[in-house]
Amino acid sequence: MSNEALAEIKHDVAGRKAVFExxxxxxxxxxxxxxxxxxxxxxxxxxxxxxxxxxxxxxxTIDTACLEFIEAHLPCDNVHAGHGRAVSVAxxxxxxxxxxxVVAFQGDGGMLNEGLNxxxxxxxxxxxxxxxxxxxxxxxxxGGQFTVAAEPGLVTSSSPLxxxxxxxxxxxxxxxxxxxxxxxAYVARGSTHDPAYAYRLQKMxxxxxxxxxxxxxxxxxxxxxxxxxxxGMTSVEAVRYAEHRIEGYYPVGVLKDWxxxxxxxxxxxxxxxxxxxGMKTVPQPTx
Amino acid sequence: xxxxxFMRATHALTEAALRSGCxxxxxxxxxxxxxxxxxxxxxxxxxxxxxxxxxxxxEAGAMLLGTSASGARTMFGGNGASMSLxxxxxxxxxxxxxxxxxxxxxxGDGGAGSLTMGQGDYFQVTKAIAQGDFHLVTLSPHTVxxxxxxxxxxxxxxxxxxxxxxxxxDWILGMSMEAVxxxxxxxxxxLEPKTWALDGDMSRPKRHVTGGSTGGMVTSVNVGDVxxxxxxxxAPVGPGERSVRWRYDKYSRIPRRxxxxxxxxxxxxxxxxxxxxxxxxxxxxxxxxxxxxxGHFRPITLYPYPYEALGxxxxxxxxxxxxxxxxxxxxxxxxxxxxxxxxxxxxxRPGGVCPTMAEIEYEIRQAYQKKKVAx
Numbered sequence: 001m002s003n004e005a006l007a008e009i010k011h012d013v014a015g016r017k018a019v020f021e022x023x024x025x026x027x028x029x030x031x032x033x034x035x036x037x038x039x040x041x042x043x044x045x046x047x048x049x050x051x052x053x054x055x056x057x058x059x060x061t062i063d064t065a066c067l068e069f070i071e072a073h074l075p076c077d078n079v080h081a082g083h084g085r086a087v088s089v090a091x092x093x094x095x096x097x098x099x100x101x102v103v104a105f106q107g108d109g110g111m112l113n114e115g116l117n118x119x120x121x122x123x124x125x126x127x128x129x130x131x132x133x134x135x136x137x138x139x140x141x142x143g144g145q146f147t148v149a150a151e152p153g154l155v156t157s158s159s160p161l162x163x164x165x166x167x168x169x170x171x172x173x174x175x176x177x178x179x180x181x182x183x184x185a186y187v188a189r190g191s192t193h194d195p196a197y198a199y200r201l202q203k204m205x206x207x208x209x210x211x212x213x214x215x216x217x218x219x220x221x222x223x224x225x226x227x228x229x230x231x232g233m234t235s236v237e238a239v240r241y242a243e244h245r246i247e248g249y250y251p252v253g254v255l256k257d258w259x260x261x262x263x264x265x266x267x268x269x270x271x272x273x274x275x276x277x278g279m280k281t282v283p284q285p286t287x
Numbered sequence: 288x289x290x291x292x293f294m295r296a297t298h299a300l301t302e303a304a305l306r307s308g309c310x311x312x313x314x315x316x317x318x319x320x321x322x323x324x325x326x327x328x329x330x331x332x333x334x335x336x337x338x339x340x341x342x343x344x345x346e347a348g349a350m351l352l353g354t355s356a357s358g359a360r361t362m363f364g365g366n367g368a369s370m371s372l373x374x375x376x377x378x379x380x381x382x383x384x385x386x387x388x389x390x391x392x393x394x395g396d397g398g399a400g401s402l403t404m405g406q407g408d409y410f411q412v413t414k415a416i417a418q419g420d421f422h423l424v425t426l427s428p429h430t431v432x433x434x435x436x437x438x439x440x441x442x443x444x445x446x447x448x449x450x451x452x453x454x455x456x457d458w459i460l461g462m463s464m465e466a467v468x469x470x471x472x473x474x475x476x477x478l479e480p481k482t483w484a485l486d487g488d489m490s491r492p493k494r495h496v497t498g499g500s501t502g503g504m505v506t507s508v509n510v511g512d513v514x515x516x517x518x519x520x521x522a523p524v525g526p527g528e529r530s531v532r533w534r535y536d537k538y539s540r541i542p543r544r545x546x547x548x549x550x551x552x553x554x555x556x557x558x559x560x561x562x563x564x565x566x567x568x569x570x571x572x573x574x575x576x577x578x579x580x581x582g583h584f585r586p587i588t589l590y591p592y593p594y595e596a597l598g599x600x601x602x603x604x605x606x607x608x609x610x611x612x613x614x615x616x617x618x619x620x621x622x623x624x625x626x627x628x629x630x631x632x633x634x635x636r637p638g639g640v641c642p643t644m645a646e647i648e649y650e651i652r653q654a655y656q657k658k659k660v661a662x
Binding site: 057058059074077088095097100101117121 | 337339343346348349350351352353354356358375376379383485487488489490493494495497498
């Protein structure tokens, strides 16, 4: 985005103070998502935080699904990953460019259905990447079929009577799981359904970017978003349903906090050979 | 004279990769290429490469994409099963024009595969590894020394043409130890810097790596809008078609390689590839000493196949005999290359069996005598 474009947007009208401005990429290009989709608010928060942080080097990896449309709006280098593979691609990018801020964008279908083992491995490895999960419970790109993240009862095209846990399983709360990993630096869950919540989410993204930029360890932000199209609802109904989601399975909040300067320490180790050599006696069973 | 070392093929290949400036080995332990990963773990850091070991093949596919898109030389090691597991990523990466090297040492037969010699993965690697209109450039070594030389070539070709390149060995080669010499080569000779690769630099316009058909692909080329001529009733050429045509144009420019033995005056040309070719060549030498006009043709690039060279090698021949450890896969390429010009006989042992020298000798003699009678 050019400074001229910014100046044009920020022109002062009769001394009035702007309380809200559209993020420049969304002025230059229309939002690629459906009406009422939470990804617009998520993308806005992400872009504003990139602009605020001003990382010297940044690379984004983008999973195949609705969230992939963020690619046109991101101001940084990016690579398109196969469905479910964005976190692994981000790990690989980070290994080549350890000094860059590497952010993976992935939906809940990509992360929980298709790439669950990959995000677990990345977190266990303490890879200093920031993973942003857009969590709306549906595979929006293909017309809104339920994902693992969908809570029981969600009516979608592949669960017309509501997602039945008996047949279709229970949601996996990945943020809660990964927050227990000692190699995770910062894990948080926010929501986009309401401006106040979106503001809180943006603060989480800010911290997530800072932590990843300082190579603190694995970082995850679970962004609970709305998908009126996939849920078969109006935008207003979708906001109501999102409230139900954050009151039920996906309470917002910081699950693992991080402060500047904190870093995940990988444990030192003694090799098994040395360990055995150092053992004077073989421990015997006590009973 | 470079130092000679006695090495296992998988170790030699890995050492050659390290000397080629490869920074990542992304492979899951699987016989007969397990030792490549072990060798890598031990020696990677001596060459400034990453000792990282990938958790699974699906992740290996994704990480090939990430490391290659970031500009690093990267390689994969596996057998047919591993190739199947990374196939989806390969399709994506071929579309993205990402360079990488894949060492594939198949086993006998499919599924988990028998722990024996087999060549049943020929179609998988050369024709149809995954969805989409693309091929993997495939190099086929038949000695440990050739493994080394082709590894250097593979990295160079991959970077030069921005394509995935396979080094397709087999069970016998994977288990072989031989004396090898490492050439003193500049692995980056004549290559341009990867200005398309991602480095995250925020001070320049952003770069984007994606498949051709999804638009905005990273490539400096434009093969021209074929459909733009006036009066042309063809559908306009979109970015998808342009990228596929560009890809095939590259394949056409990749140099074909082959190894023709006694083909100048051969009445019967025997065609085989990989380790089997080595056994067949021994028999061909023996029959030549007896005065039989037998030749041997071995493709080194299985894709793109050296069709023209095959035509040249069979100029004097009256019959071609194809020998393989499968039910006839390269046979189809030989038939394509000859296009009905000569009769083609086939002898194959599928399902994890490698024919013996006596068996091969019998088949060649049969083909040769039949020719004599027919003549």
